[in-house]
Amino acid sequence: MITVFDLDGVLSRADTMATLIIARLRTRPWLALPVGVLAAVAAPATAEGELRPRCNRAIVHLALRGMSEDEYRRLARRTARRLASRPDNTTAEIVDAARAASxxxxxxxxxxxxxxxxxxxxxxxxxxxxxxxASEFVFSHAGPSFRSHNVGRRKALAYRAAHPTGRLGRFFTDSASDLPLAELAQDVVLVGPSRRSVTAFEYAGIRFRRLG
Incomplete structure (x- = not known):
């Protein structure tokens, strides 16, 4: 039986993509204002809707404009190392569960x-x-853009495509955006969820237990 882990908020307490974007903006400070406006628009949007993912895609396109694939990968490696080296960014119990399942x-x-x-x-x-x-980028002279954005219902579609008869056992998540995938799981674990996420899962009638 498959054990599924969300990444951001679960295996990494920090948002990995947001951390990379912030690092990029340190070298492009003039983009802070338009990125901040997009982030402000996204913040109050529900996790289950389309507005937040749309704003997040726009932020990524804007912040990474003109970046080559090699430049992006160098930044991604640095970001991954930095996040993994932070002892407060991972929960040993969850990482151990992922290692065992792997x-x-x-x-x-x-x-x-x-x-x-x-x-x-x-x-x-x-x-x-x-x-x-995961989400996929395609690179051009203008920089990276999304070929696919693995968020919300797309996660459930990707799972069904890869495992049409496979059973989803335990699912670790922190976000109401994952409700479509949670509906396929036998056991849902909410990791450090916000009050909004808890309410959304309760309203959807999905039973869960909390961790953190």
């Missing part, structure tokens, strides 16, 4: 974060060999 061949990590960044972070925390469902 060793058993039953670990799937699903995330809205871009694939290379997600895989580098997982390698840094010792979760190797996990199946990864």
């Amino acid at each position: 060793a058993a061949g039953t670990c799937l990590v699903t995330t809205a974060t871009e694939r290379f960044l997600a895989e580098r972070f997982l390698a840094e925390i010792g979760v190797s060999g996990a199946e990864v469902h």
Whole structure:
């Protein structure tokens, strides 16, 4: 039976993609204002809706404009190492569970974060060999843009496509955006959830237990 882990808020307490964007903005301070406006628009939006993902895509496109694939990967490696080296950024119980599931061949990590960044972070925390469902970039002279954004209902579609008959056992998540995937799980664990996420899961009638 497959154990599924969300990445941001679960395996990494910090948002991995947001951390990379902030690092990029330190070298592009003139972009802080437009990025801040987009972030302000996204903040009050519900996790289950389309407005927040749309704003997040716009932030990524704006902040990473003109970046080559090699430049992006260098920044992703630095970001992954930095996050993995922070002792307050991971929860040993969850990382150990992911390592055990990975060793058993039953670990799937699903995330809205871009694939290379997600895989580098997982390698840094010792979760190797996990199946990864993540967002994908395509690079051009204008920089990276999303080929696919693995968020919300897309996570559930990706899971069903990869495992049409496979059972989803335990699902670790922190966000109401993952409700479509949580509906497929036998056991849902909410990790440090916000009051809004708890309310959304209760309203959807999904039973869960809390961790943190």
